[in-house]
Amino acid sequence: MYKVKVYVTLRESVLDPQGTAVKGSLNSLSYNEVVDVRIGKYMELTIEKTDRDVNEVVIELCEKLLANTVIEDYRFEVEEVVAQ
Amino acid sequence: MRFAVIVFPGSNCDVDMYHAIKDELGEEVEYVWHDVDNLDSFDGILLPGGFSYGDYLRTGAIARFSNVMNAIVKAAEEGKPVLGVCNGFQILLEAGLLPGAMRRNQNLKFMCRPTELVVVNNETYFSAEYAKGEVISIPIAHGEGNYYCDQETLSLLENNNQIVFKYNSNPNGSLSDIAGIMNEKGNVLGMMPHPERAVDSLLGSADGLKLFKSIVKQWRLSTNVVTS
Numbered sequence: 663m664y665k666v667k668v669y670v671t672l673r674e675s676v677l678d679p680q681g682t683a684v685k686g687s688l689n690s691l692s693y694n695e696v697v698d699v700r701i702g703k704y705m706e707l708t709i710e711k712t713d714r715d716v717n718e719v720v721i722e723l724c725e726k727l728l729a730n731t732v733i734e735d736y737r738f739e740v741e742e743v744v745a746q
Numbered sequence: 747m748r749f750a751v752i753v754f755p756g757s758n759c760d761v762d763m764y765h766a767i768k769d770e771l772g773e774e775v776e777y778v779w780h781d782v783d784n785l786d787s788f789d790g791i792l793l794p795g796g797f798s799y800g801d802y803l804r805t806g807a808i809a810r811f812s813n814v815m816n817a818i819v820k821a822a823e824e825g826k827p828v829l830g831v832c833n834g835f836q837i838l839l840e841a842g843l844l845p846g847a848m849r850r851n852q853n854l855k856f857m858c859r860p861t862e863l864v865v866v867n868n869e870t871y872f873s874a875e876y877a878k879g880e881v882i883s884i885p886i887a888h889g890e891g892n893y894y895c896d897q898e899t900l901s902l903l904e905n906n907n908q909i910v911f912k913y914n915s916n917p918n919g920s921l922s923d924i925a926g927i928m929n930e931k932g933n934v935l936g937m938m939p940h941p942e943r944a945v946d947s948l949l950g951s952a953d954g955l956k957l958f959k960s961i962v963k964q965w966r967l968s969t970n971v972v973t974s
């Protein structure tokens with residue numbers, strides 16, 4: 663079994679209105695050292711072992727469904743776990 | 747002309763769309779469930795607004811993999827008119843039938859109010875009954891209608907006259923004030939404002955009715971159906 667953590671964020675070139683609003687709020691709390699906030703999505707997948715390379719499978723999932731690559735980037739971490 | 751209103755789990759403007767076609771336009775219309783895989787008996791396909799699959803993950807992302815989407819792609823390839831309104835537009839983008847993607851509204855608010863649209867291109871399947879430059883009142887109701895595409899795609903849209911409607915006063919931050927675009931072939935239109943909610947002056951505006959009338963007229967011309 664694999665535990666996969668997928669992070670989907672808006673691409674750097676795309677304005678993130680949620681992040682901008684949160685940054686403004688942090689600044690108004692006097693945390694002026696915060697210069698940028700980007701908000702994204704975090705997903706945890708549990709994937710069974712198959713013949714296929716897990717990285718290849720996750721890339722496919724991200725490209726097909728989990729991220730819209732017109733506006734979003736994704737990255738992921740794979741951890742192998744022993745099923746209980 | 748026979749229309750299909752595609753119903754996804756979470757569609758909520760399907761009834762308005764059905765009403766617009768049946769009662770105001772006076773054409774045939776049927777609800778079609780999202781797992782149907784054949785649309786051959788229909789002449790026009792309508793994807794209504796709503797929150798398909800709860801808008802989970804992203805608007806339109808899950809609906810895009812419904813069974814019916816293969817049939818919609820086929821209908822689009824055959825040149826049948828396909829109209830996606832609001833969530834329907836988002837689904838067409840996710841399916842790649844139209845270019846670009848939707849971001850959340852710039853002000854992060856869900857907005858529901860009449861907007862003024864400018865008819866940028868009136869030489870289309872969907873806008874022939876309007877005058878070029880005509881300003882029409884059509885309501886919006888969306889939280890994620892901030893259209894985005896890269897510069898190259900925008901140039902293509904502009905050069906091919908694929909931008910059909912623009913906002914007079916941009917409510918959501920949409921790139922280049924875009925409210926509705928069509929595919930290169932001109933038979934697939936996606937728009938965020940709801941023409942089906944503007945088909946009777948009782949509703950505040952009847953400006954949306956001309957869009958549906960355009961479809962019927964163009965279809966009759968293309969199929970040489972003579973009517974009284």
